[in-house]
Structure formats: C-alpha cells, structure tokens
Amino acid sequence: xxxxxxxxxxxxxxxxxxxxxxxxxxxxxxxxxxxxxxxxxxxxxxxxxxxxxxxxxxxxxxxxxxxxxxxxxxxxxxxxxxxxxxxxxxxxxxxxxxxxxxxxxxxxxxxxxxxxxxxxxxxxxxxxxxxxxxxxxxxxxxxxxxxxxxxxxxxxxxxxxxxxxxxxxxxxxxxxxxxxxxxxxxxxxxxxxxxxxxxxxxxxxxxxxxxxxxxxxxxxxxxxxxxxxxxxxxxxxxxxxxxxxxxxxxxxxxxxxxxxxxxxxxxxxxxxxxxxxxxxxxxxxxxxxxxxxxxxxxxxxxxxxxxxxxxxxxxxxxxxxxxxxxxxxxxxxxxxxxxxxxxxxxxxxxxxxxxxxxxxxxxxxxxxxxxxxxxxxxxxxxxxxxxxxxxxxxxxxxxxxxxxxxxxxxxxxxxxxxxxxxxxxxxxxxxxxxxxxxxxxxxxxxxxxxxxxxxxxxxxxxxxxxxxxxxxxxxxxxxxxxxxxxxxxxxxxxxxxxxxxxxxxxxxxxxxxxxxxxxxxxxxxxxxxxxxxxxxxxxxxxxxxxxxxxxxxxxxxxxxxxxxxxxxxxxxxxxxxxxxxxxxxxxxxxxxxxxxxxxxxxxxxxxxxxxxxxxxxxxxxxxxxxxxxxxxxxxxxxxxxxxxxxxxxxxxxxxxxxxxxxxxxxxxxxxxxxxxxxxxxxxxxxxxxxxxxxxxxxxxxxxxxxxxxxxxxxxxxxxxxxxxxxxxxxxxxxxxxxxxxxxxxxxxxxxxxxxxxxxxxxxxxxxxxxxxxxxxxxxxxxxxxxxxxxxxxxxxxxxxxxxxxxxxxxxxxxxxxxxxxxxxxxxxxxxxxxxxxxxxxxxxxxxxxxxxxxxxxxxxxxxxxxxxxxxxxxxxxxxxxxxxxxxxxxxxxx
Numbered sequence: 057x058x059x060x061x062x063x064x065x066x067x068x069x070x071x072x073x074x075x076x077x078x079x080x081x082x083x084x085x086x087x088x089x090x091x092x093x094x095x096x097x098x099x100x101x102x103x104x105x106x107x108x109x110x111x112x113x114x115x116x117x118x119x120x121x122x123x124x125x126x127x128x129x130x131x132x133x134x135x136x137x138x139x140x141x142x143x144x145x146x147x148x149x150x151x152x153x154x155x156x157x158x159x160x161x162x163x164x165x166x167x168x169x170x171x172x173x174x175x176x177x178x179x180x181x182x183x184x185x186x187x188x189x190x191x192x193x194x195x196x197x198x199x200x201x202x203x204x205x206x207x208x209x210x211x212x213x214x215x216x217x218x219x220x221x222x223x224x225x226x227x228x229x230x231x232x233x234x235x236x237x238x239x240x241x242x243x244x245x246x247x248x249x250x251x252x253x254x255x256x257x258x259x260x261x262x263x264x265x266x267x268x269x270x271x272x273x274x275x276x277x278x279x280x281x282x283x284x285x286x287x288x289x290x291x292x293x294x295x296x297x298x299x300x301x302x303x304x305x306x307x308x309x310x311x312x313x314x315x316x317x318x319x320x321x322x323x324x325x326x327x328x329x330x331x332x333x334x335x336x337x338x339x340x341x342x343x344x345x346x347x348x349x350x351x352x353x354x355x356x357x358x359x360x361x362x363x364x365x366x367x368x369x370x371x372x373x374x375x376x377x378x379x380x381x382x383x384x385x386x387x388x389x390x391x392x393x394x395x396x397x398x399x400x401x402x403x404x405x406x407x408x409x410x411x412x413x414x415x416x417x418x419x420x421x422x423x424x425x426x427x428x429x430x431x432x433x434x435x436x437x438x439x440x441x442x443x444x445x446x447x448x449x450x451x452x453x454x455x456x457x458x459x460x461x462x463x464x465x466x467x468x469x470x471x472x473x474x475x476x477x478x479x480x481x482x483x484x485x486x487x488x489x490x491x492x493x494x495x496x497x498x499x500x501x502x503x504x505x506x507x508x509x510x511x512x513x514x515x516x517x518x519x520x521x522x523x524x525x526x527x528x529x530x531x532x533x534x535x536x537x538x539x540x541x542x543x544x545x546x547x548x549x550x551x552x553x554x555x556x557x558x559x560x561x562x563x564x565x566x567x568x569x570x571x572x573x574x575x576x577x578x579x580x581x582x583x584x585x586x587x588x589x590x591x592x593x594x595x596x597x598x599x600x601x602x603x604x605x606x607x608x609x610x611x612x613x614x615x616x617x618x619x620x621x622x623x624x625x626x627x628x629x630x631x632x633x634x635x636x637x638x639x640x641x642x643x644x645x646x647x648x649x650x651x652x653x654x655x656x657x658x659x660x661x662x663x664x665x666x667x668x669x670x671x672x673x674x675x676x677x678x679x680x681x682x683x684x685x686x687x688x689x690x691x692x693x694x695x696x697x698x699x700x701x702x703x704x705x706x707x708x709x710x711x712x713x714x715x716x717x718x719x720x721x722x723x724x725x726x727x728x729x730x731x732x733x734x735x736x737x738x739x740x741x742x743x744x745x746x747x748x749x750x751x752x753x754x755x756x757x758x759x760x761x762x763x764x765x766x767x768x769x770x771x772x773x774x775x776x777x778x779x780x781x782x783x784x785x786x787x788x789x790x791x792x793x794x795x796x797x798x799x800x801x802x803x804x805x806x807x808x809x810x811x812x813x814x815x816x817x818x819x820x821x822x823x824x825x826x827x828x829x830x831x832x833x834x835x836x837x838x839x840x841x842x843x844x845x846x847x848x849x850x851x852x853x854x855x856x857x858x859x860x861x862x863x864x865x866x867x868x869x870x871x872x873x874x875x876x877x878x879x880x881x882x883x884x885x886x887x888x889x890x891x892x893x894x895x896x897x898x899x900x901x902x903x904x905x906x907x908x909x910x911x912x913x914x915x916x917x918x919x920x921x922x923x924x925x926x927x928x929x930x931x932x933x934x935x936x937x938x939x940x941x942x943x944x945x946x947x948x949x950x
Contacts (some may be wrong), residue, residue: 105935106927110140114149121152126159142925144896147173147182151189158193166193184210184221188246191222195249200259203250207266214268217277223247223270224279247281251288260292271302275309284322291326314743317353320344328360338364351743352706355391358382362395366402375402376416388667388705396420404439408446417443427662430465430628437465438473445481453483461491467628468593471495495591498556515554522548522557529561533568541565542577553588563594570601578605591625600631603638616642653678664698667707672698673714692718692727704740713744716751725759750787757788762795766804773808783812784824793828797835805832826852896921900930907937914938 117132133153137146154169170190177183187210194203211218224247254260264271270278271286278286283306290299303323310316324340327333341357348354362382365375379399386392400420407414421440425433437460444452457477461470471491478484491497501523509516525548532541545565548558562585569578585598599622606615619635619642629635636659643652656678664671676694681687695715702708712731719728732751735744750772756765769792783789789812796805805828812825830848833841903917918938921931 105932106140107143107929107932110136110143110145110927111929113140114143114145117149118152121156121159124159126156130156130160140927142896142921142931143927144894144929147177147180150176151182151185154186154189163193181221184219188222192246192249195246195253198253200253200262203253204262204266207263211266211269214266217270217273218267220279223282247285251285254289254292257293260289264289264293275306280315280318284319287319287323288326291331314348314351314746317344317348317351320347321353321357324357324360334364348742350385350739350741352389352391352741355386355389355706357391358386359391359394359398362398366398372402372406375399386706388702388707393667404443404446407443414443414447424662424666427665429632429659429662430467431630431632432662433465434460434470434473434628438477441477441481441484450483453481454487457484457487461487463627465628466495466591467626467630468596469630470628471497471593495593496554496589497592498554498559500556500560518552519555519557522552522555522561525552526557526561529564533564538577541568545581549584549588559585559589559592559594562588563598566598566601570605575605586621596622596626596629596631599625600629600634603631603635607638607641612642612645616646649678649680653680665702669707669710672707672711688718688722688724692716692722692724696731704738706741709735709738709741709744720755720758723758725755729755747786750783753792754788757791757795762799766792766795766799766801770804770808773811784821789824789828790831793831794835796828797832797841800836802829802832802836802841805829823852896925896928896930899925900928900934903930903934904937907934907941 113132113136117129117136120126120132121129130153133149133156136143136149137153140146150169150173154166154173157166157169167190170186170193173186174183174190177186187206191203191206191210194200194206207218208214210222250263254263267286267289270282275283283302287299287303287306290296290302303319306319307316310319320340321344324337324344327340328337338361341361344357345354345361362375362379365371365378376399379395383392383396383399400417403413403417403420407417418440421436421443425436428436437456440456441453441460444450444456457474459465461474474484474491475488478488492499498519501519505523506516506520509520525544529541529544529548532538532544545561548561552558562581565581566578566585569581572578582598582602585592585595586602589595599618602618603615603622606612606618615638619639622629622631622635623639626632640652640656643649643655653675657675660668660671660675664675672695676691676698679690679694681690692715695711695718699708699711699715702711712735716728716731716735719725719731729752732748732755736748736751738745750769753765753768753772756762756768769787792808793805796802809825809828812821826848830845830852833845833848836842899917899921903914903921906912906914906917914934915938918931918934921928921934925931
C-alpha cells in the first residue's frame with residue numbers, strides 16, 4: 057500500500073522507483089506494440105537477432121540455476137559470454153556464472169570468477185555485489201581472516217566506509233536472484249552471519265578495524281540495522297564503555313522516531329541472553345515500554361518483563377496487578393496473550409496454597425468457555441480437571457469431566473482424554489463407565505483372551521464367540537476371500553452387534569473396501585457403522601472417510617448430509633476442519649452464498665474476535681454483495697465495522713488499514729482520506745499514526761486534487777520543523793512536484809526542497825527532495841523549464857552512488873536534452889568508467905531521439921552499436937525504429 061503509509065522499500069528499490077518514474081515522465085518507457093485491427097494480418101514473427109538469442113540463453117541459464125542445475129547453467133552463461141558481446145545482461149551473466157561455480161563446489165574457480173567481476177565492474181553495483189558475494193562465501197566457510205581481508209580491500213584497509221551496497225546488499229537489485237547459494241550473502245542474513253562469527257574478542261576486534269571508517273560515519277549514513285552491529289562488536293570486544301557511548305549516540309539520534317525501538321530491543325536481548333544480565337535488560341525493556349508505549353515492540357518488551365517477574369519469587373505478587381493492566385492495554389497482541397498465559401500458569405502453580413490464586417485460575421479458564429469452539433475447549437477442560445484435582449475438589453472434578461464428554465464436546469479425542477485422566481484420577485472412573493454405556497463403547501477381550509467363559513457371564517461368552525469369528529475374518533481378508541469374509545461379517549453383525557469384535561470387524565470391512573475403491577460394498581458397510589453405532593469413536597473415522605468419498609465423487613447432497621452428521625455427532629473431532637471445508641464447498645455448489653456467508657461467520661466468529669486477522673478476512677470475503685451494490689460498497693465498510701466491534705485494539709487498526717487500502721485501490725478517495733485521518737489521530741499505536749502522517753496528501757495527489765494536496769504539504773511541513781525520518785518513503789515527493797508543476801508553481805517545490813535538504817537524515821530524502829523541483833519543471837511542459845529539469849537530473853545523478861539505477865537519470869536528461877548528448881555521455885562514463893556495459897542504453901535512447909529529429913547522427917549511433925554492442929537490445933530497438941522510419945518514408949505502392 058505505497059500511498060497510504062510508510063513503505064519498507066530499500067534505498068536501492070526507492071531509487072529504482074525514481075528511475076522508472078523518470079523514464080515514464082521523459083518518454084523513455086518502451087511504447088506498447090500496436091494492436092492489430094480486426095481482420096488484419098498477424099504481425100510477422102520477431103527476427104531471431106543476436107540480442108534475442110542472448111535473452112533466451114540468459115533466461116534458460118537462469119532457470120537452470122534456480123533449479124540447482126549448476127553445471128548446465130554455468131555452460132549456458134559461459135556460452136552467452138562468448139557468443140553475444142555487448143549485451144546488457146553480460147554483467148549479470150558473469151556474476152551468476154560465479155554463483156554456479158560455487159554451487160558446483162568449484163571454490164577456486166568461484167573466487168577467480170568473482171575477482172574478475174570485481175575488477176571488471178569496480179565501483180559499480182555489480183562490482184560491489186561481487187565483493188559481497190566473495191565476503192559471504194568466506195563467512196559461510198568460517199574463514200574469518202579471508203573475510204576480514206575482503207572487507208579491508210573494499211574500504212581502503214578500513215580507512216573509508218563500506219558502501220551501503222555492501223552493508224545492506226539484500227536491499228538492492230541483485231538480491232533478487234532467487235539462487236539458494238546466494239541468499240546468505242544478502243540483507244539481514246549477511247549481517248547476522250557476520251555477527252554470529254564474532255563471538256571471540258579477537259575476531260570482533262578484527263572486524264571493528266576493518267569497519268573503522270564505516271562506523272565513524274554519522275548515523276544517517278548507515279543502514280539502521282548496522283547501528284546495532286557497531287554496539288554489538290564493541291561489546292563482543294569487551295569495550296563496554298565505547299558500546300554504551302555508541303548506543304547513547306544512536307538512540308539520541310533516533311529521538312522520537314518509532315523505528316528506533318529496534319535498536320533498544322536488540323540491546324536488551326543481548327544483555328538478557330548473551331551477557332546474562334536480566335536486571336540491566338529489564339531497565340531497557342522498561343524504557344522501551346515507556347518511550348514507545350503502544351507499539352508492538354513495547355508489547356513484546358512487556359512479555360519479557362513479565363517472564364522476569366515470574367522467575368523472581370519476591371516479585372510474583374507484583375506480576376498480577378501489573379499484568380492485568382498490561383493485558384488490558386495491549387489486548388489482542390502476541391505480547392498480551394503471552395502475559396495472560398504466563399499469569400494463568402503462575403496462578404495454577406500458586407493455587408494449592410493460595411485460595412485467591414485458585415479463584416483467579418478458575419475464573420480465567422471459565423471466562424470464555426461458552427464462546428469457544430469445541431476443539432479449543434478440550435485442553436481448557438483438561439486443565440480445569442487437573443486444577444480441581446490439585447485442590448481436591450471432587451465436585452468440580454466430576455463437573456468438568458462430564459463437560460469434557462458432553463454432547464456438545466463429544467469426539468474420540470475427548471473420550472481418550474477422559475479415559476487417560478481416569479487412570480490417575482479415581483473420581484473419573486465411574487464417568488468413564490457411564491460414557492461407555494451411553495456411546496456403545498464395548499470392552500475388548502483381556503489379553504490373553506480366555507478360551508471359554510462361565511455360563512453366568514453371557515456377555516463374555518458372546519464376545520469370545522465374536523472374537524473367534526473376527527480372527528477368521530482377518531484370515532479371509534488377507535487371502536482376499538471376499539465371499540467368505542462377507543458371510544462372516546454379516547453373521548457377526550446380525551448376532552453380535554453389541555460386542556467390540558463386531559465393531560472392529562465392520563471397521564475392517566470399511567477399511568478394506570475403502571482402500572480397494574470397491575464402491576458398493578464399501579458404502580454398505582459404512583452405512584451400517586454410521587447407523588448402528590452413531591456415536592462410537594470408530595464411527596467418527598468412518599464418517600470422515602464417507603465424506604472423502606462423497607467429495608471425490610462430487611456427490612454434494614450426500615456430502616452435505618454426512619458433514620453435518622459428523623459436526624453434530626462429534627463436535628470436537630480432529631476432522632472438524634475438514635468437514636468445515638467440505639461444508640463450505642457444498643454451499644458454493646448449491647449457489648447458496650448467503651448460507652455460506654452465515655456458516656463461515658458462525659464458525660470463525662470466536663477466533664476473529666480473539667485476534668485472528670485471517671478469520672476476519674475469511675468472514676468478510678464470504679459476505680454477499682446485495683443487488684445494486686458493489687464489493688466496494690460492502691467489503692471496506694465491513695472492515696470498518698469489525699474495527700468498531702474490536703474497540704481500541706491493535707487488531708482494530710489493522711482492520712482500518714485494510715479498509716483504507718481497499719478504498720484507495722477502488723479509487724474511493726474521500727473515504728480513504730477519512731480513514732487515514734482516523735489512523736493518524738488514534739492513540740493506540742504511535743507507529744501506525746507515524747505511518748499515516750502524510751497519507752491523506754498522497755491520496756489527494758492520486759485523486760488529482762493538486763491544490764488541496766500542495767497546500768496541505770506546505771502547511772504540514774511548515775509546522776513540523778523536523779519531520780520524522782524518511783520523508784520520501786511516506787510523502788510522494790515526486791508526485792507532489794508534478795502537482796506543483798501542473799499548477800504552474802515551480803517556486804513552491806523549490807522552497808520545500810530547500811527546507812527538506814536542511815533537515816534530511818538519509819540520502820533518499822536528499823535525492824527525492826532535489827528531484828521534486830525537476831518533476832515540477834517537467835509538468836509545466838514549458839521547453840525552458842524542461843531544460844532546467846535536465847540540469848537537475850544530471851546533478852542528482854552525479855551525486856548518486858554509481859549504479860545502473862542512477863544511470864537512468866542520465867538517460868532521462870540525455871533524451872530530453874539530446875543536443876547535449878556528447879557532454880552527457882562523457883559525464884556518465886566519467887562517473888562510471890567501468891560501466892561501459894551501460895553505454896548501449898544511452899546510445900539507444902539518443903539514437904531514437906536523433907531519429908525523431910531526422911538528424912544524421914542517428915545513423916552514426918547505429919553504427920556505433922553495431923560495431924561495439926552487436927548483441928544489445930538497444931541495437932535491436934534502434935534497428936526496428938530505423939526500419940519503421942524508412943518504411944514510412946517510402947512512396948506508397950513501393
């Protein structure tokens with residue numbers, strides 16, 4: 057949801073977005089092919105040019121690499137490099153070839169190929185990714201000296217800072233390789249793998265030395281996740297005073313920004329888990345809860361504090377009043393659920409000696425029993441029984457035991473739990489006997505079975521006779537003598553239906569025919585089991601198998617009947633979720649969407665109201681849109697209704713965000729703006745308020761209400777002398793600049809840009825702030841202003857980290873100010889002397905520009921592409937444009 061709130065896009069991705077948007081503004085994006093008119097001939101097939109062959113080879117090589125077929129992939133990448141010179145994907149092929157060599161465990165060749173990539177593309181994105189790949193390789197081998205050497209080589213022996221492309225490689229272009237053996241080298245995996253190796257002081261010292269120039273930078277120059285790395289390395293090197301000083305500097309720099317909580321959290325976790333200093337960790341957790349009150353990190357910190365209190369016998373009494381307030385504040389968060397569970401656990405432990413704790417435990421576990429689905433109640437009743445046993449409360453033992461196997465809780469699992477508890481709880485044994493009688497659960501023969509029974513034990517005698525028949529049945533089934541097996545089973549069913557062997561025999565007939573897919577006899581024995589012993593535990597499994605066959609045969613009337621039978625007879629069954637899914641399908645087949653919606657809402661209501669966001673989604677998505685209405689009338693409002701129902705909770709905010717996003721996607725901007733204002737002004741979670749601080753302005757821009765949007769932006773930034781960090785990721789500065797341009801107000805974005813440049817914290821903000829006026833110049837469509845835009849784009853491009861993403865700004869400036877082609881091309885190549893693989897893109901854009909002007913330099917550029925970059929896509933595209941221009945210039949009829 058990029059327009060409504062903070063986007064977690066990386067710096068590199070942000071720049072890529074800028075580049076793409078720039079290309080669109082300046083007309084660089086390739087136009088879509090014209091659609092043939094009805095009845096027209098199909099266009100001729102695409103020529104099999106060198107560039108097309110290169111693309112196909114690269115695609116097949118990439119596919120083989122992702123499948124783990126590294127030898128085939130390496131052969132294809134090598135083939136591409138030899139046969140298709142000058143292709144734009146050459147650097148990717150060289151990097152991926154190294155990855156394939158690593159995948160083949162050809163370590164020496166991998167290092168050699170990676171070094172070639174680093175030398176060839178030094179100072180560019182692909183070169184930096186080669187360094188990252190090599191560093192990650194040594195990390196994976198636990199070769200710390202070699203790893204440190206790579207770092208030193210990349211930053212002048214520690215004197216210079218590492219580029220962010222190395223500190224945070226997962227955020228950039230080449231992180232998307234999807235190649236398993238590359239993943240450890242990117243993003244948090246790279247950072248965490250390095251930290252994992254720095255457990256010894258001497259290793260931490262070496263890495264600190266290699267990164268000395270990196271950590272001397274101001275905090276805004278570092279990826280935020282690496283602020284903690286500096287503190288961690290200092291701590292591991294036993295430089296605690298320096299670590300505390302760095303931590304203080306970084307936390308003061310974050311100020312009120314809610315994202316600073318991550319640094320506090322990692323420091324507290326380190327103190328608690330690595331240094332074993334719970335008291336110091338507790339102080340940090342308390343600060344998190346105070347400084348970032350309402351955030352999910354504060355909720356997690358509270359859970360940690362609760363565990364510390366629970367582990368300290370002297371503080372147990374404080375846990376409960378503190379925990380009650382905490383759970384009320386953070387209701388429906390994982391942290392609050394954890395604290396509630398911990399308090400219940402401690403209450404159960406204290407119950408035997410403390411009547412107040414016993415009462416508390418009973419009250420907690422009984423609180424929502426009536427609303428819980430039967431499967432969720434099973435564990436609760438079992439805990440209540442154990443509590444009653446501990447307190448020697450015979451009445452409650454019996455009460456909860458009866459509830460465990462009542463009609464609204466019955467299932468094989470419920471009975472097995474009762475029988476298991478009865479082995480150690482004498483008070484439950486009479487209930488087990490009563491349940492057996494009620495549910496027709498007959499005792500099997502003792503082991504070993506008696507050969508006969510006294511005349512005064514007719515039940516035993518009948519069971520023995522049935523057991524003998526069952527043994528014969530097993531032999532017949534094993535030998536596949538089905539006629540004899542049928543006769544034996546029929547005889548048992550008629551004469552000994554009240555014995556355990558007969559129930560076992562019917563179950564075996566069902567199982568045999570079910571596996572053999574013999575429909576008629578299978579269904580006969582299934583129906584007999586279901587009708588003769590309706591609530592027997594074995595019947596539960598037969599109904600499940602009956603539903604499986606009904607679903608497979610698409611017999612939805614039968615499936616409906618049998619699912620409802622299973623749900624009614626065995627409410628807490630392990631098969632309940634399967635029956636639920638089948639029942640939903642039956643509603644769909646019957647086209648009873650209203651019934652389906654009611655059924656889903658009834659089944660999922662408890663989990664939805666107790667914090668399950670997925671259940672809320674399912675309920676809303678099942679809702680029926682009334683005639684004359686649209687989904688946009690129903691679904692977003694349903695999320696708002698759920699938010700109101702859930703009150704001031706974090707889950708209610710999630711519901712509001714879903715509604716706002718839906719309204720934005722449906723372009724119902726007025727309602728989206730209203731919800732964003734509600735999210736920005738709520739007091740439950742300050743991180744959500746922060747995310748939405750500029751969302752209404754972005755929506756006004758999307759809605760084309762430029763006057764309102766620009767006025768709001770000017771006013772909001774004027775009243776906030778220091779906006780929270782990463783303004784660009786929250787406020788669409790480039791779109792705002794375009795709005796100013798359409799209003800012919802090019803001085804206002806310059807004022808805003810100057811303001812932001814004075815307070816920016818990250819380079820993203822700086823780049824975006826400087827580009828904002830350029831977009832305004834372009835939007836005026838005034839040739840003089842557009843020329844000014846080209847100058848701005850060149851200026852920003854020159855200041856960027858040298859990458860192919862930054863180069864798109866050169867493309868944009870060059871395409872719009874084509875007469876300055878030589879100057880622009882020279883500047884680009886000077887900025888990236890090792891990036892000649894990018895030259896064909898600039899040549900291609902400029903060739904198209906000159907071709908449109910009918911300038912003979914178009915042919916000169918074409919010749920340069922043919923001679924230096926014959927396999928490039930730029931050459932192919934310019935070929936097509938030249939051919940089209942020639943065709944258009946030919947006299948008709950020729």
